[in-house]
Amino acid sequence: MPQFAANISWLYPDLPFLDRIAAAARDGFTAVECTFPYDRPLRVLQDRLNEALMHLVLMNAPSGDWAAGERGLASLPEREADFRLSIQLGADWAQALACPRLHILAGCPAPGAHLATAWAVYEERLRWALEATQGSGLTLMIEPINAHDMPGYLLTEQAQAHAVAARIGSPRLKVQMDLYHCQRTEGDVLAQIRHWLPTGQVGHFQIAGVPSRCEPDQGELPAAAALALIDELSADTGWSGWVGCEYRPSRDAAAGGTSAGLDWLRPWRPEATMNAP
Ligand SMILES: O=C(O)C(=O)[C@@H](O)CO
């Protein structure tokens, strides 16, 4: 059975960030993931995770000036010092929160930038990050992201990410396969899962409906078939990661919010005590 993590940067939007951990626990989740936890007190975050008996399974390293349009620093030649600091800070927080996976966003090279240089910088920075976090137990993640949501983002296709991971060749560098981005960019998501999961280079899945990015069963993503395939291939290959629920709930609080929209998850968690009726 796939294991599911609630992405608390996206789910439970009607609650304060820290309260989303307990809300996810009430809905039967045993793990959460998030994007950027850095503006909350670390100690409070630790306490909330412990109180809810919740694992944090994925977070992002700081990714530059988001408000100014930056989406990671890893491929930006002029941001080397800031990139290194972001990895050190991200790794420190991940370790303090017992989070085993740290996503490093590739970044959006400036319009007109020399792309071959951006790719070379990206690989060199990932190698540096692996070296810098050696002994931490952290797995570093790279995620192809679709160009509708993140115009200009360097890493858009599964094959690009897997080629980078294969060239670097570290068991601590894995691909974060977000089925929403994959379906929007490349389509044929079942064939993509069948192709890439057995490589051993997929370290985490994420899921959302396409194209709305709402509940996974809304829209064109074959969510149930994708999860069944992950289940089947996990049994064949021994893959045992998480599926992050990274979507924008379609129901507002008056209509039951995130919890009421979790019906799509019910077949996969028969043992869980889910709030949704
Ligand atoms: O946008 C996504 O998809 C993610 O997984 C984020 O972590 C990128 O910020």
Ligand SMILES: [Mg+2]
């Ligand atoms: Mg994602």
